[in-house]
Amino acid sequence: MRDYYEILGVGREATADELKSAYRRLARQHHPDANQGDPEAAERFKELSEAYSVLSDPQKRAHYDHYGNAGGNGAGGGADMGFNFEDIFDVFFGGPGGPGGQAGGDRRAVPGRGRDFQVDLEITLEEAFRGVEKEIPVNGLAVCVTCGGNGLQPGKKAATCRHCKGAGQIQVIQSTLFGRFVSLRPCDHCGGSGTLIEDPCPNCRGEGRKVQSRRVQVKIPPGASEGVRFRLSGEGEAGRRGGSPGDLYVRLREKRHQVFEREGDDLYSELAMPFTQAALGAEVEVDTIEGKTKLHIPPGTQNGAVFHLKGKGMPRFRAGGRGDQVLRATVRVPTELTPEEKALLHQLARLRGETVTEDKGFFQKVKDAFGV
Numbered sequence: 001m002r003d004y005y006e007i008l009g010v011g012r013e014a015t016a017d018e019l020k021s022a023y024r025r026l027a028r029q030h031h032p033d034a035n036q037g038d039p040e041a042a043e044r045f046k047e048l049s050e051a052y053s054v055l056s057d058p059q060k061r062a063h064y065d066h067y068g069n070a071g072g073n074g075a076g077g078g079a080d081m082g083f084n085f086e087d088i089f090d091v092f093f094g095g096p097g098g099p100g101g102q103a104g105g106d107r108r109a110v111p112g113r114g115r116d117f118q119v120d121l122e123i124t125l126e127e128a129f130r131g132v133e134k135e136i137p138v139n140g141l142a143v144c145v146t147c148g149g150n151g152l153q154p155g156k157k158a159a160t161c162r163h164c165k166g167a168g169q170i171q172v173i174q175s176t177l178f179g180r181f182v183s184l185r186p187c188d189h190c191g192g193s194g195t196l197i198e199d200p201c202p203n204c205r206g207e208g209r210k211v212q213s214r215r216v217q218v219k220i221p222p223g224a225s226e227g228v229r230f231r232l233s234g235e236g237e238a239g240r241r242g243g244s245p246g247d248l249y250v251r252l253r254e255k256r257h258q259v260f261e262r263e264g265d266d267l268y269s270e271l272a273m274p275f276t277q278a279a280l281g282a283e284v285e286v287d288t289i290e291g292k293t294k295l296h297i298p299p300g301t302q303n304g305a306v307f308h309l310k311g312k313g314m315p316r317f318r319a320g321g322r323g324d325q326v327l328r329a330t331v332r333v334p335t336e337l338t339p340e341e342k343a344l345l346h347q348l349a350r351l352r353g354e355t356v357t358e359d360k361g362f363f364q365k366v367k368d369a370f371g372v
Contacts, residue, residue: 004051004064012065016056023052114141114209114237114246118229122253123220125260129289129314131222135215138248141237142212146203151241153202158195163187168194193241208241218250223265223317226254259287265323266313270330273297278331288312288325295327305329 005012008022026048035041054060121136143149152158160166164187174181186192200206216235229251236246260267267289277284281299285292288309295307306328313323337345349356 002047004055007047007051008055014055019052019055023048023056112240112243114239114243116236116246116249118249118251120251120253121218121220122255123224124255125257125262125289127220128224128252128254129222131220131224133217133219135217136250137213138216138235139213140211141209142214143238144201144204144208144210147201147208149208149238149242151197151201151204151206151208153199156199159198161187161190161194161196163189164194166194168192197241206241209238216248220252221318223315223319224252225262225264225314225317226252228252228317260289260325262314264314265316267323267325269325269327271295271307271327272330272332273301275331275333278302278329286327289314297329301329301331303329303331 005014008014008019008026010018010022014022027045030041030044030048032038032041032045054064117140119136119138121134123132123134144151147154150158161168164170168187168190169184169192170187172183172185174183187194190196197206201208204210216232218230218232220230229249232248232250234245235248238245254262260269262268269287271284271286273282273284277297278301279299281301282297284295284297286295286309289312293309293312295309306326309325309327311322312325315322334341346356
């Protein structure tokens with residue numbers, strides 16, 4: 001006779017919980033119902049049960065460890081197997097009540113729900129600012145226009161399933177060493193509906209749905225931004241044979257703007273100005289998402305200076321208020337100057353005590369070279 005510890009795949013120091021866990025795992029693996037067609041499965045399962053019945057009992061285990069056999073009260077003598085009714089269900093059916101869950105009630109399978117799916121929608125910054133209603137094209141499974149979704153040829157009725165006699169479920173009897181167990185499962189032939197489609201719709205071939213193109217309206221509220229998703233309930237794929245439809249998710253993509261860069265609710269833009277305005281100050285017009293507005297440039301503004309226009313950014317999505325517009329100054333230095341402009345700048349440099357390099361013309365450079 002094989003060693004009981006070896007049969008369960010545990011060491012002699014294994015705890016009660018380790019023994020129970022090992023037995024449950026091996027019992028599921030070697031149960032005859034899970035190995036139909038294997039004549040040795042029943043013998044392996046019997047061997048597992050005998051080993052566990054001895055080692056799970058402290059007195060029997062002690063006797064076995066000392067004498068190397070189960071003793072007069074072993075499994076062959078009809079002793080208690082060491083676990084209760086709940087254990088049996090846990091081992092063979094995966095939890096209380098078996099694979100079907102709680103007992104009783106109507107177990108007819110409902111028609112299949114349609115799948116959810118997602119489409120991307122590109123909007124402009126202006127549309128995100130104001131909010132917009134868009135019509136988007138959708139291609140997917142829709143309710144068949146010929147049969148109305150029931151999958152039947154018009155004028156025909158579904159036939160009662162001959163295998164389950166319309167019940168939608170069949171009885172399964174499992175015989176084990178502990179007795180016979182009865183459970184219910186959805187009928188394999190009708191899928192749990194209790195009916196069969198013997199005259200399928202010629203348009204959808206009995207599915208009750210077919211790929212179609214349609215257009216769906218979606219409303220985008222002000223302030224929505226890149227990556228925001230909207231769920232349109234019931235606008236996904238149609239359910240199979242009258243099942244409920246899935247949902248449509250619309251994910252926003254925001255088109256890049258030529259002037260503004262968006263960060264959250266704030267808008268960023270560049271404020272280009274000539275160096276004279278930066279030095280002397282000015283009142284200028286700047287672009288905002290709503291149009292033009294006045295901005296005061298203080299004297300001595302440096303390149304890279306930042307100006308904030310409070311409340312001139314984007315609306316806060318589904319909240320009150322607005323973000324800001326942030327302008328970064330870029331001071332432009334002229335690359336070409338007239339003689340008069342050069343003279344004025346040289347005069348300014350002298351007044352400020354600044355040293356500048358005068359750019360001499362070609363002929364003046366030749367004269368200087370020859371000392372003329």
